[in-house]
Amino acid sequence: MTASPYSGTDVLAALRAARQAGSGEREPPTRDEIALLYEHGRTAMAMSFFEAALRFLRNVTMLAPDHRHAWRAYATMLRHADRDKEAEEAEARAEAAPADAWRPRVAEQDPGELRRMDEAMRELVAAVAEEQRIDWLQERIKQNPLDVAALRYLADEESFAGDEITAGNILVRVLELAPGYLGARAGYAQLLAEQRDYVSAYKEAGALLEAAPEEFSYRLLRADAALYIERFEEAERLYVQLLREKPKHPLVLKSYGTLLKTLGRREEAAALYRKMIEINPNSGVAYQGLSELRADLLTEADVRDMMERLAAGIQNSTNRRSMAYALAQTLERMGEYEGSFEAYEFAAKVSREGVEGTPTAHDQEAFEQRLGRMRRSFTASAIAARAVPAPQRPETTPIFVMGMPRAGSTLVEQILASHSQVEGTRELPVVPEVVRRIALSRLLLVKDAYPERVLEYSRQELDEFGAAVLSGIAEFRRSNLPFVIDKRPWNWIDAPFLHLILPHAKFIDIRRAPMAACFAMFKQMLPPDAAFSYDLTQLGRYYRGYVAYMDYLETVMPGVILRVSYESLVDNTDAEIRRVLAYCGLNLEEGCLRFWETERAVLTPSAEQVRKPIYRGAKEQWKNFAPWLGELKAALGDLV
Numbered sequence: 104m105t106a107s108p109y110s111g112t113d114v115l116a117a118l119r120a121a122r123q124a125g126s127g128e129r130e131p132p133t134r135d136e137i138a139l140l141y142e143h144g145r146t147a148m149a150m151s152f153f154e155a156a157l158r159f160l161r162n163v164t165m166l167a168p169d170h171r172h173a174w175r176a177y178a179t180m181l182r183h184a185d186r187d188k189e190a191e192e193a194e195a196r197a198e199a200a201p202a203d204a205w206r207p208r209v210a211e212q213d214p215g216e217l218r219r220m221d222e223a224m225r226e227l228v229a230a231v232a233e234e235q236r237i238d239w240l241q242e243r244i245k246q247n248p249l250d251v252a253a254l255r256y257l258a259d260e261e262s263f264a265g266d267e268i269t270a271g272n273i274l275v276r277v278l279e280l281a282p283g284y285l286g287a288r289a290g291y292a293q294l295l296a297e298q299r300d301y302v303s304a305y306k307e308a309g310a311l312l313e314a315a316p317e318e319f320s321y322r323l324l325r326a327d328a329a330l331y332i333e334r335f336e337e338a339e340r341l342y343v344q345l346l347r348e349k350p351k352h353p354l355v356l357k358s359y360g361t362l363l364k365t366l367g368r369r370e371e372a373a374a375l376y377r378k379m380i381e382i383n384p385n386s387g388v389a390y391q392g393l394s395e396l397r398a399d400l401l402t403e404a405d406v407r408d409m410m411e412r413l414a415a416g417i418q419n420s421t422n423r424r425s426m427a428y429a430l431a432q433t434l435e436r437m438g439e440y441e442g443s444f445e446a447y448e449f450a451a452k453v454s455r456e457g458v459e460g461t462p463t464a465h466d467q468e469a470f471e472q473r474l475g476r477m478r479r480s481f482t483a484s485a486i487a488a489r490a491v492p493a494p495q496r497p498e499t500t501p502i503f504v505m506g507m508p509r510a511g512s513t514l515v516e517q518i519l520a521s522h523s524q525v526e527g528t529r530e531l532p533v534v535p536e537v538v539r540r541i542a543l544s545r546l547l548l549v550k551d552a553y554p555e556r557v558l559e560y561s562r563q564e565l566d567e568f569g570a571a572v573l574s575g576i577a578e579f580r581r582s583n584l585p586f587v588i589d590k591r592p593w594n595w596i597d598a599p600f601l602h603l604i605l606p607h608a609k610f611i612d613i614r615r616a617p618m619a620a621c622f623a624m625f626k627q628m629l630p631p632d633a634a635f636s637y638d639l640t641q642l643g644r645y646y647r648g649y650v651a652y653m654d655y656l657e658t659v660m661p662g663v664i665l666r667v668s669y670e671s672l673v674d675n676t677d678a679e680i681r682r683v684l685a686y687c688g689l690n691l692e693e694g695c696l697r698f699w700e701t702e703r704a705v706l707t708p709s710a711e712q713v714r715k716p717i718y719r720g721a722k723e724q725w726k727n728f729a730p731w732l733g734e735l736k737a738a739l740g741d742l743v
Contacts, residue, residue: 149276265462387426463631481599493607533575569604643738
């Protein structure tokens with residue numbers, strides 16, 4: 104985030120000076136000036152200029168004590184400054200203020216004029232040097248806090264710079280000012296989808312379609328969001344409709360292939376991926392889709408084609424990366440291990456290059472500092488002082504299946520979801536959203552207040568956070584069964600917080616042997632939040648941090664987390680399934696022992712594996728690559 108354009112500037116004084124030019128008299132601010140000052144405060148809040156926002160809003164409440172909206176916004180900023188008592192007073196003043204004394208201003212609302220403004224701003228921004236765009240846009244907004252076009256393009260620049268939180272807040276502000284600004288709403292929906300908040304993206308796409316039901320890009324946004332919140336019928340209807348109009352559209356074909364694979368319609372998915380290759384022989388995404396169907400769908404002829412195309416160079420980095428992983432996986436299935444490892448290394452290199460210099464690049468030091476802060480906050484005494492008995496008959500018991508990616512979490516979920524009392528969902532974005540709220544709760548004092556802030560909350564506040572997690576999970580549910588699974592792997596980091604806010608929750612740490620676990624991650628095309636997996640040394644160090652942290656949690660909250668060995672689950676399947684069910688408080692059901700017969704959609708690379716009985720050969724696959732894994736072994740150290 105750049106320096107505030109408001110630094111050293113008294114906006115109210117500037118407004119007065121402009122009005123009083125040539126007059127020696129000091130006049131009180133007009134109602135319009137006070138209203139504009141409020142808009143400056145709200146816009147400064149959205150732009151993450153919190154000190155300026157606090158100053159603006161304090162002035163508004165002094166000048167207009169009946170300004171309900173200003174008091175509410177001021178209370179929010181006071182809480183960010185750890186001035187909770189004053190915030191409570193401000194909230195009380197807001198409640199007492201008349202509802203209609205001050206109405207927030209609105210920006211341009213005419214759809215045609217908004218489109219014209221958007222196009223004009225796009226041209227203006229394009230003419231500014233990239234490194235100067237944020238400053239240029241901020242200065243423009245300083246002159247007019249209602250300039251929604253400038254705000255929309257500032258959000259784009261903030262997102263490009265890696266500050267997605269500020270970008271999202273700015274877009275919310277734009278839509279608050281101009282709800283009909285479809286370009287801004289589409290950008291917001293896309294940002295939500297990139298953050299994997301598909302529930303919100305689905306809603307925003309719905310609003311877009313109400314305004315422009317035939318717009319191709321809006322229907323694609325809605326279909327993609329529908330896919331990831333498991334509204335499969337709607338997603339398929341939209342994809343089929345879109346492909347009728349544009350049968351070669353690469354993004355629609357890719358998404359439709361994902362839907363078919365998720366639903367277990369393997370033949371249709373394979374045919375679609377072949378169609379994609381016919382249309383674009385450089386479609387690494389299609390080759391990767393065929394590879395993930397877990398069958399001998401890729402041939403020696405495909406291997407030759409992929410090698411030739413990678414050697415010639417593929418401009419699109421996504422296709423280059425996907426094709427490299429598909430080639431590596433196919434060579435591995437063919438027993439060509441040295442060539443396979445070279446392809447995996449190349450794929451990892453492309454992956455590293457894709458995140459290099461961005462906020463998603465892995466920072467081992469920051470990761471270790473984060474775990475250190477968690478340990479210092481969640482000590483045995485801190486947890487014991489805040490622990491409460493689990494409710495006797497909770498309406499909903501969440502089961503967090505967590506650990507490293509590719510360690511068996513989808514298998515454990517499939518087993519549990521085969522029980523008549525358990526609903527499986529997927530990797531949910533709920534916990535990180537609640538954690539983010541806490542992290543941003545003291546922004547005027549610290550950039551990240553989590554986890555230390557958790558220890559300041561009352562029992563009632565902790566319970567409210569627990570209710571927020573359950574409410575968020577409910578957005579993804581299709582039943583009212585008493586148990587529900589969230590299999591987001593990274594929930595292991597926040598397990599002590601989750602234990603405090605949901606004392607009845609169940610936690611299952613599924614873990615593979617270190618070399619097998621790490622190589623399984625290295626050879627899978629994982630998203631940027633697993634960027635540590637793109638380098639063998641980083642991967643080994645990250646895994647060591649995970650193991651040490653989970654060992655620590657066992658000492659401060661013993662018996663809370665059930666550790667399940669993937670190898671034991673493979674070798675002693677029935678006994679381990681019984682142990683998992685007993686820990687969750689579930690009786691044994693035959694369906695859990697024959698989990699592969701359970702028909703349900705699975706949105707992970709393990710989709711094909713969990714539709715078959717347990718495959719025992721995966722445990723030792725990494726040994727085929729042992730000659731090239733010295734770097735990983737050294738990083739794992741005594742864990743091997």
